[in-house]
Amino acid sequence: MKDRYLKFVNSPFGASVARSIGLPRPEVLRRYRADQPEFGGMAAIGAGPSPALFETLIDILGALGMTGVAHESARGWLPLANSRGAMSGRFEPQAPDASASERVQALIFDGTGIAESTQLRSLYGFFHDGIRSVAKSGRIIVLGRPPGSCADPHAATAQHALEGMTRSLGKEARSGISSNLLQVAPGADIEATLRFFLSPRSAYVSGQAVRIDAAPAAPPAAKPADWRRPLEGRRALVTGAARGIGASIAGVLASQGAHVIGLDVPPAKDALDQTMLAIEDASPSGGAHAALVADIAAPGASAEIAAALAAMGGIDIVVHNAGITKDRTIAKMTREAWDSVIDINLSAQERIDDALLAQGVLREGGRIIGVSSISGIAGNLGQTNYATSKAGVIGRVRSMAPVLRTRGITINAVAPGFIETQMTARMPLGLREAGRRMNSMSQGGQPVDVGETVAWLASPGCTGITGNVVRVCGQSLIGA
Numbered sequence: 001m002k003d004r005y006l007k008f009v010n011s012p013f014g015a016s017v018a019r020s021i022g023l024p025r026p027e028v029l030r031r032y033r034a035d036q037p038e039f040g041g042m043a044a045i046g047a048g049p050s051p052a053l054f055e056t057l058i059d060i061l062g063a064l065g066m067t068g069v070a071h072e073s074a075r076g077w078l079p080l081a082n083s084r085g086a087m088s089g090r091f092e093p094q095a096p097d098a099s100a101s102e103r104v105q106a107l108i109f110d111g112t113g114i115a116e117s118t119q120l121r122s123l124y125g126f127f128h129d130g131i132r133s134v135a136k137s138g139r140i141i142v143l144g145r146p147p148g149s150c151a152d153p154h155a156a157t158a159q160h161a162l163e164g165m166t167r168s169l170g171k172e173a174r175s176g177i178s179s180n181l182l183q184v185a186p187g188a189d190i191e192a193t194l195r196f197f198l199s200p201r202s203a204y205v206s207g208q209a210v211r212i213d214a215a216p217a218a219p220p221a222a223k224p225a226d227w228r229r230p231l232e233g234r235r236a237l238v239t240g241a242a243r244g245i246g247a248s249i250a251g252v253l254a255s256q257g258a259h260v261i262g263l264d265v266p267p268a269k270d271a272l273d274q275t276m277l278a279i280e281d282a283s284p285s286g287g288a289h290a291a292l293v294a295d296i297a298a299p300g301a302s303a304e305i306a307a308a309l310a311a312m313g314g315i316d317i318v319v320h321n322a323g324i325t326k327d328r329t330i331a332k333m334t335r336e337a338w339d340s341v342i343d344i345n346l347s348a349q350e351r352i353d354d355a356l357l358a359q360g361v362l363r364e365g366g367r368i369i370g371v372s373s374i375s376g377i378a379g380n381l382g383q384t385n386y387a388t389s390k391a392g393v394i395g396r397v398r399s400m401a402p403v404l405r406t407r408g409i410t411i412n413a414v415a416p417g418f419i420e421t422q423m424t425a426r427m428p429l430g431l432r433e434a435g436r437r438m439n440s441m442s443q444g445g446q447p448v449d450v451g452e453t454v455a456w457l458a459s460p461g462c463t464g465i466t467g468n469v470v471r472v473c474g475q476s477l478i479g480a
Helices: 004-009 012-021 054-064 077-083 117-133 153-173 191-198 244-255 266-282 301-311 335-358 374-378 384-405 429-437 447-458
Strands: 042-047 067-070 088-090 104-110 134-144 178-184 209-212 235-239 259-264 290-293 315-320 362-371 410-416 469-472
Touching: 004 012, 042 054, 042 117, 054 067, 054 077, 054 104, 054 191, 067 077, 077 088, 104 117, 117 134, 117 153, 134 153, 134 191, 153 178, 178 191, 191 447, 235 244, 235 301, 244 259, 244 266, 244 315, 244 447, 259 266, 266 290, 301 335, 315 335, 315 447, 335 362, 335 384, 362 384, 362 447, 374 384, 374 410, 374 469, 384 410, 384 469, 410 447, 447 469
Parallel strands: 042 067, 042 104, 067 088, 104 134, 134 178, 178 209, 235 259, 235 315, 259 290, 315 362, 362 410, 410 469
Antiparallel strands: none
């Protein structure tokens, strides 16, 4: 489904009309393209007192080919950069009419050392100077500590305050600029996550707080050999893969090196075959992918799926995307509509995971990623069954994370907002437009935005990320 308003206001004539009568003009988001550089340009660095991640930032920015330029708050950045042989510069605030080449691609603030509320003033100094210097589709990243890891209540209070700042920046920045908070525990590996949030792959993810813990002892394959194909050699199951978001997830995983098994119900067999054939044709390795037809709600389906995957040699990544809607207000909803939505969207996930884990089909260091929804966070009129199931997905992620951590397995969820699919194309015009505009990006997301976020969570570099729910919603105004 195409957003005609977005296209119109970004045409020469439409832009003129929008300016003359004061219409909002959403930015066409920069998304990942294989024929364009993924990284580059300058990142302005700021900091509160006692920043802990400067050395890590220097190494990662250097690997990405980005230049770190120091704001006056980033004391110690320049000497450290010089001692490491890293390129660096001195940050200067830019005028509103500055050219694109003069603007920075990212603002990165290291707030890991903020230990009390009075030290939050350092945020003001950096972002007051820097917010107008960010290029279109730029990135704002705040680095902090998980509040729960702080021994001192004053430090925990100040670290929690970073969430409000980060989300507000996302709403103020506009121009397709995203703003996210990384809550980094001491000893945690942030490279995969920083790469994702600096990349155009994260175009529709904003206003999120992602917790990154130190990885358990001896995690398997903590670093990918090739960051362009971090999932090389891994086998991934994607349920509901025939079309829409599921097909996009399967395609992105394959493009990053995974061998994908797409699963869908028998009536969707033809569409599933076409999707998997297209993925094979686009994959450098050719026919390494497979289609698996099964009704996940059928008795015995989880055991059959586990047996089929075991025969393939096991699995590394499980993406629970399959889901249905049967919308009615609860007073008008049938028992069948309630039961089927709960069973397919939630209970089937539990049965499949139980079978995979019990038989050792999901290998050590595996990834489980559920697809939840904004409806599971905020609720929705006429969707009590769907919202219940999607909130249950969030509950599974949070409750299973500590259980699976001892096996080196992570479990996370993505929660899409308004995504342009065949389902949203059938919505009434007024509701569809409201869904598109009620977020900081003022537009709907694309299925690939969900796929890119799933692929990041599936990366071997994300061993320290578990129990997180990441919204892919352009910072929707609906929900928390």
